[in-house]
Amino acid sequence: MTLKQTELEWRQPDSRHRRYELAANSQLIATLRFEKLGGTLATGECGPNRWTFKRTGFLSPKVSIRVAGSDNAIAMFAPSWTGSGWLAFDSGRRYHLRATNFWATEWAFESEDGTRVIALFGPHGVFKQGGHAHVAESALSLPETPVLLLLIWYLRVLMNEDASAAAVIAACS
Numbered sequence: 001m002t003l004k005q006t007e008l009e010w011r012q013p014d015s016r017h018r019r020y021e022l023a024a025n026s027q028l029i030a031t032l033r034f035e036k037l038g039g040t041l042a043t044g045e046c047g048p049n050r051w052t053f054k055r056t057g058f059l060s061p062k063v064s065i066r067v068a069g070s071d072n073a074i075a076m077f078a079p080s081w082t083g084s085g086w087l088a089f090d091s092g093r094r095y096h097l098r099a100t101n102f103w104a105t106e107w108a109f110e111s112e113d114g115t116r117v118i119a120l121f122g123p124h125g126v127f128k129q130g131g132h133a134h135v136a137e138s139a140l141s142l143p144e145t146p147v148l149l150l151l152i153w154y155l156r157v158l159m160n161e162d163a164s165a166a167a168v169i170a171a172c173s
Contacts, residue, residue: 009131020153040053051066095111096110118139
């Protein structure tokens with residue numbers, strides 16, 4: 001699917017469900033749905049394409065991306081302890097995810113030459129999560145763009161949930 005808009009919005013329609021929608025001018029572009037309340041397996045859809053995202057590992061976590069229904073990963077994201085990291089597609093293309101501000105509330109995927117491809121910013125939300133995504137004009141037709149949009153939001157949701165869990169543990173200690 002080729003995107004036509006560079007400014008997109010992630011929103012969570014219902015705070016009781018881990019389901020998110022990506023829209024451009026109220027037109028639904030993609031969805032991301034976590035399969036279980038506390039798990040990391042999620043299914044992302046953009047047009048006719050479906051992928052699964054799954055974080056595994058504790059000390060050295062990785063996120064695998066697969067075409068839904070397949071056991072073969074098409075890409076693997078390896079984060080560092082800061083959340084930044086490299087995404088490597090089986091096609092050989094690689095993208096670097098990094099925080100673009102001090103507070104790590106804004107993130108971007110960049111190509112290997114440092115060109116920003118996808119940026120994610122905006123409010124996190126207290127009860128419902130939401131944010132804004134910006135797709136570089138040069139990335140609108142890249143085959144990886146839908147996966148990058150889904151993955152950056154998937155990672156953002158997990159980061160927010162991990163931070164919330166850490167805050168609860170700290171408060172109870």
